[in-house]
Structures are given as C-alpha cells and as structure tokens.
C-alpha cells in the first residue's frame with residue numbers, strides 16, 4: 001500500500017509538471033503596460049523563441065535517434081527462430097511510462113507556446129511613445145508619410161531607439177508590408193486601416209518586401225528601411241525641410257498610437 005500511495009503522489013506531481021515552466025515564464029520581466037516598452041525589441045524576443053524551438057526539436061530529434069539506433073543494435077535478432085521476451089511491467093510502471101514522458105513533453109510545449117503567445121500579445125500592444133507613419137500600398141509601390149510630413153516612396157527613414165507604428169491602407173489590391181529584419185508583417189487592404197509596430201534598435205538598412213501576391217510586378221515591390229542615429233535623423237529631417245516647402249521641419253513627435 002505504501003508503494004501505491006507513493007506512486008500516486010509521484011503521478012500527481014507529474015501531472016502538475018506542465019504548468020511549472022509556464023508559471024515560471026509568467027514571472028519573468030516583460031512590459032506590463034504600454035508605457036513600459038522603452039527599449040524593448042520584439043524582434044529579438046521572436047528570435048529567442050525561434051532559437052529555443054530549434055534547440056528543442058534538435059535535442060529531441062537527436063535523443064530519439066540515439067535511442068532508436070541503440071534499440072536496433074541491442075535487440076537485433078541474433079539467429080533464425082529467435083523469439084524476444086516481452087518484459088512484464090506492473091500497472092504502475094505501465095502508467096508511469098505513459099504519463100511521465102507525456103507530461104515532460106507537454107511541459108516543454110506549453111513553455112514555448114506561452115512564450116510565443118505572450119510575445120504576440122505584446123506585439124499587438126503599441127508603445128505609448130511610438131511615432132506614427134502612414135503607409136499606402138499600391139501596385140507596385142510603398143508610400144510613406146511620417147509625422148514630420150516627409151513623403152517618400154519605397155524608403156522609410158526612422159530613428160534608432162524610437163518605436164514606430166505604421167498605419168497602413170491599400171489603394172488597390174491586398175498587399176502585405178513585410179520587414180524581415182523586424183520579424184513583422186501585416187496585410188494592407190483597401191478601405192481598412194491595419195497596423196504593425198517595430199523597434200529600430202540599431203543603425204542600418206533593411207529590406208521591406210510585399211508578402212501578398214498582388215500582380216505581375218509583386219516581386220518588384222520592395223523598399224528600404226533606414227534606421228538612423230538621432231543626430232543623423234535630425235539632419236535628414238532638416239535637409240528634407242529645406243528641400244521640400246511643404247515640410248515644416250520637426251513637428252511635435254506624434255504619438256497617435258494611443259488611438260489604436
């Protein structure tokens with residue numbers, strides 16, 4: 001009876017196992033409100049989840065491959081007519097062999113699921129200090145108008161350290177504004193405003209492509225995101241203000257993300 005009661009306790013503990021990593025994740029530091037996103041870079045967290053998933057399936061794959069190969073070698077038939085002997089397990093052992101691995105895998109899967117789901121929720125929550133850029137997609141062009149009134153085609157210029165929210169609409173068919181560098185994509189539709197936000201954390205150029213087939217020149221519908229340092233960005237705005245009369249210089253940084 002004592003052994004049986006101990007087995008029940010072990011089984012009970014195993015059933016709670018899947019919850020442990022998820023609970024542990026819930027206590028990790030993450031932005032609690034929209035004002036807490038300062039310096040938080042969603043794309044780096046996506047990479048983290050991706051790498052963990054890759055490690056996870058690689059380790060599991062290697063472990064199962066080793067076990068399979070070992071079984072093939074150990075239990076190979078030694079001669080004609082040889083019959084294997086089936087081990088007789090107790091009911092508790094049988095249950096243990098089913099429940100314990102199940103709970104371990106479930107715990108692991110839930111951990112990755114919770115991390116991904118949590119991240120997704122943060123990415124659907126625009127930081128309060130995000131600057132807004134209006135994006136219009138059309139066959140086959142990306143048009144950007146930023147908070148300073150700077151109007152560009154296929155070139156989005158942003159400042160490092162300030163989150164950017166794109167408010168997007170299509171002039172014709174479906175498009176999708178895909179920034180691989182920032183691990184984010186969102187469809188553009190005629191008559192509906194959609195949005196995505198990202199956090200440029202390093203200076204440099206990256207590519208924007210269209211990720212929704214939109215006609216014969218779909219593959220040619222690409223642009224550039226230029227992330228500039230604060231000084232370079234200010235110089236860029238001043239230069240644009242000098243060359244284009246309609247641009248009135250540095251307007252107040254619109255934080256219209258609040259409206260989303």
Ligand SMILES: [Cu+2]
Nearest residue numbers: 210212214218
């Ligand atoms: Cu397209």
